[in-house]
Amino acid sequence: MRYVAVVLLALLLVACQTQPPQDGGTISSIRQSLAEADQDARSRPKAPPPEVTASLMPPMTVSLGGGGKRIPDKRFDVNVSGLAAREFFMSLVDGTPYNMVIHPQVDGEVSLVLKNVTIPEVMQVMRDVYGYEYERNSSGFYVMPLRLQTRIYQVNYLNVRRSGNSQMRVSSGQVSETRNTDAVGGSTSNTSSSETLPSSQVITESDADFWTELKLALDALVGATDGRSVVVSPQSGVVVVRAMPNELREVEDFLHATQSTLQRQVILEAKIMEVVLRDGFQSGIEWSKIFSGSDTVSIGLQGADLTATNGGVFSIGVDTGSFTALIELLSTQGNVQILSSPRVSTVNNQKAVIKVGQDEFFVTDVSSTTVTGTATSTTPEVTLTPFFSGIALDVTPQIDNQGGVTLHIHPSVSEVTEQDKVFTIADTIQELPLAQSTIRESDNIVYAVSGQIIVIGGLMQETVIEEIASAPGLGDIPFLGAAFRQTEQTARKSELVILLKPLVVDTPAAWAESLAGSARAMDRLDRGFHIGGSPRVFGTEGEVP
Numbered sequence: 001m002r003y004v005a006v007v008l009l010a011l012l013l014v015a016c017q018t019q020p021p022q023d024g025g026t027i028s029s030i031r032q033s034l035a036e037a038d039q040d041a042r043s044r045p046k047a048p049p050p051e052v053t054a055s056l057m058p059p060m061t062v063s064l065g066g067g068g069k070r071i072p073d074k075r076f077d078v079n080v081s082g083l084a085a086r087e088f089f090m091s092l093v094d095g096t097p098y099n100m101v102i103h104p105q106v107d108g109e110v111s112l113v114l115k116n117v118t119i120p121e122v123m124q125v126m127r128d129v130y131g132y133e134y135e136r137n138s139s140g141f142y143v144m145p146l147r148l149q150t151r152i153y154q155v156n157y158l159n160v161r162r163s164g165n166s167q168m169r170v171s172s173g174q175v176s177e178t179r180n181t182d183a184v185g186g187s188t189s190n191t192s193s194s195e196t197l198p199s200s201q202v203i204t205e206s207d208a209d210f211w212t213e214l215k216l217a218l219d220a221l222v223g224a225t226d227g228r229s230v231v232v233s234p235q236s237g238v239v240v241v242r243a244m245p246n247e248l249r250e251v252e253d254f255l256h257a258t259q260s261t262l263q264r265q266v267i268l269e270a271k272i273m274e275v276v277l278r279d280g281f282q283s284g285i286e287w288s289k290i291f292s293g294s295d296t297v298s299i300g301l302q303g304a305d306l307t308a309t310n311g312g313v314f315s316i317g318v319d320t321g322s323f324t325a326l327i328e329l330l331s332t333q334g335n336v337q338i339l340s341s342p343r344v345s346t347v348n349n350q351k352a353v354i355k356v357g358q359d360e361f362f363v364t365d366v367s368s369t370t371v372t373g374t375a376t377s378t379t380p381e382v383t384l385t386p387f388f389s390g391i392a393l394d395v396t397p398q399i400d401n402q403g404g405v406t407l408h409i410h411p412s413v414s415e416v417t418e419q420d421k422v423f424t425i426a427d428t429i430q431e432l433p434l435a436q437s438t439i440r441e442s443d444n445i446v447y448a449v450s451g452q453i454i455v456i457g458g459l460m461q462e463t464v465i466e467e468i469a470s471a472p473g474l475g476d477i478p479f480l481g482a483a484f485r486q487t488e489q490t491a492r493k494s495e496l497v498i499l500l501k502p503l504v505v506d507t508p509a510a511w512a513e514s515l516a517g518s519a520r521a522m523d524r525l526d527r528g529f530h531i532g533g534s535p536r537v538f539g540t541e542g543e544v545p
Helices: 002-015 026-042 050-056 085-092 119-130 210-222 245-262 323-330 508-530
Strands: 076-084 099-102 109-117 133-136 140-144 149-154 162-184 187-208 229-233 238-243 265-277 305-308 314-317 334-340 343-347 352-372 377-399 404-425 428-441 444-449 454-470 485-505
Touching (some): 085 099, 085 109, 085 119, 109 119, 119 133, 149 245, 162 404, 210 238, 210 245, 265 323, 265 377, 265 404, 323 334, 323 485, 343 352, 352 404, 377 428, 377 485, 404 454, 444 454
Parallel strands (some): 099 140
Antiparallel strands (some): 076 109, 133 140, 149 238, 162 187, 187 352, 229 238, 265 334, 265 485, 305 314, 352 377, 404 428, 404 444, 454 485
């Protein structure tokens, strides 16, 4: 009985333990995965100490060709004129530990004067000047004839064609109308179409067809004459080139430079915020106070590490970009509302688009078709167009060799509401739902160093807020209720601010920094779940992420 009582007591204690979180452990699993990835990015195999290496690997002597330990190449002078190439190559290695094998088809004469050179340097000169190709192994050189050769190269890239388009347009209000009249079988049909003319317009297009461009470039380098050819297989990622040896070296250099450029990757982290301005800043955010003493450009911050001091005074030191510090500075001039915090990665010269919102269809054009015959009939035609309401960010990066990024940035924040309009078409009164769109967008091309912050501001908006106060019950009386109601309208100014930080991913440290940022985002998400997911509004006393 005593043993049974102990077992029951143990089961009771286990049942009284705290229950696991109700979110199913999803966030914990993600955080654990990020931690493991961060540890893997930071950890790299290190070479053991020299004494450990010496104890693990005893001295080893390998005899190749001339045998013995490697002797440094001796330097000498060369002075020949009209000497047969075969005799020159054979005499070059006479009395040296190098071997020389010459193909039977190698011929010609050479003339050159060189001073203080080594045998490998002479062979390089013979290749560059006379075109004598050679291969070097552990024992010596193989001299090959100047003839067409075939090489196979592996190119790693997706077999896709990608097109992109960004457009910013300001309508002028002018309408261009076109009328068409067709007569078929004794009947006449009249149609008309209209188009709104833009007062200003910016269109940015990109077309990435890598394999087609690669084929054209290689054809330009090699050509298609005298047996030369280029075969490109996008499906297998293989390029086969048949050309002369010097042309093959140019192809190899070109493919190496192309591959290294394509593999550059950048992580783009953005903060899209709306700052509701206080009374003292109704003309807009005073950027001079925020960026006082820093290097700035017309639409961007070149990068700063900002620290706050007591009394609301801020100082800026050019070092690294910091979202948190900028949000703190902006909160001194108004309430900061973070609308979106997108984060996306893309490779060099590839467009990345972030879209958060919804599409809704509205009437954008109403036309009519009149057919005249035995009887006249008019048929109305209504055109519906989708309108996007939300946040869209379009970014295209170009990464240089120094870690700098040239960015085409097209942010857009739009809000579309329905507005009813009454029309009379063919003596018929129709009420149509039309779109009333409020949009704030810009189109910029900027340059930043990896890790710096680009600031886009000046997108202001003024809204009127109407507040109605009335006596309970009396304000709802028809006709008489207006005497017991008081309406107050308040104008509110806000400015849209976009912070964008590009991070070029070319080192393990950059990947580790990116993973750390993702981990911090998951921590904030976890805290949001525990506090009920309150909105992220930041003022003077608000919490800064």
